[in-house]
Amino acid sequence: MSKIVPVGVSGRHIHLTQEHIEALFGEGYQLTEFKPLSQPGQFASNEQVAVIGPKGEFSKVRILGPARPASQLEVSRTDSFAIGVPAPVRESGNIEGTPGIKVKGPKGEIELDKGVIVAARHIHFHTSDAEKWGIKDKQLLKVRVGGERGVVFENVIARVSDSFALDMHIDTDEANAAGVKNGDSAEIVE
Numbered sequence: 001m002s003k004i005v006p007v008g009v010s011g012r013h014i015h016l017t018q019e020h021i022e023a024l025f026g027e028g029y030q031l032t033e034f035k036p037l038s039q040p041g042q043f044a045s046n047e048q049v050a051v052i053g054p055k056g057e058f059s060k061v062r063i064l065g066p067a068r069p070a071s072q073l074e075v076s077r078t079d080s081f082a083i084g085v086p087a088p089v090r091e092s093g094n095i096e097g098t099p100g101i102k103v104k105g106p107k108g109e110i111e112l113d114k115g116v117i118v119a120a121r122h123i124h125f126h127t128s129d130a131e132k133w134g135i136k137d138k139q140l141l142k143v144r145v146g147g148e149r150g151v152v153f154e155n156v157i158a159r160v161s162d163s164f165a166l167d168m169h170i171d172t173d174e175a176n177a178a179g180v181k182n183g184d185s186a187e188i189v190e
Helices: 018-025 077-083 127-133 172-178
Strands: 003-010 013-015 033-036 043-052 057-065 072-074 101-104 109-112 116-119 122-126 140-145 151-161 167-171 185-189
Touching (some): 018 101, 018 109, 057 077, 077 172, 116 167, 122 127, 151 172, 167 172
Parallel strands (some): 003 167, 013 057, 072 116, 122 151
Antiparallel strands (some): 003 185, 013 072, 043 057, 043 101, 101 109, 122 167, 140 185
16 A cells, blocks of 8 residues: 655744744734645744844745744755754754744844754654554654655654644755655655
């Protein structure tokens, strides 16, 4: 049985706490939805911020909602070089010991003391999909994408939850290297 998963390419984006949203946009501010994302209840917001590192900045970084328990900026390796922040590859949410960055919004700015990462490639599995394929949470997988620049991605982290929808997430560097775009398919290989 082939194990085919849809691919989502993740550009640079930021997750913010409600406290940080209010510091950047004003007291009581709530994010507004631009478009839904592949994971239930998550969305790209209309709101964008500037992120400023020692070597450069990105002026229009989209905030993903809803508000999170911790703020984190996800960039590609190329992005991290461009802004001069040595972002480590980490699973989302694992931000201890990571570098910080300045974030500027229309009503204020904040200095994050940590939270800049290159997101580790991963696949979101609904529990039923994981059970059907015998995949465990945090299992490392090999995933093949075909095409003219086909590759096998190793160390793809399985993330299993009843609240997830099946979707593989890679960043823009990985997608460009493999010639992959949103909506393409990949196959989990043994």
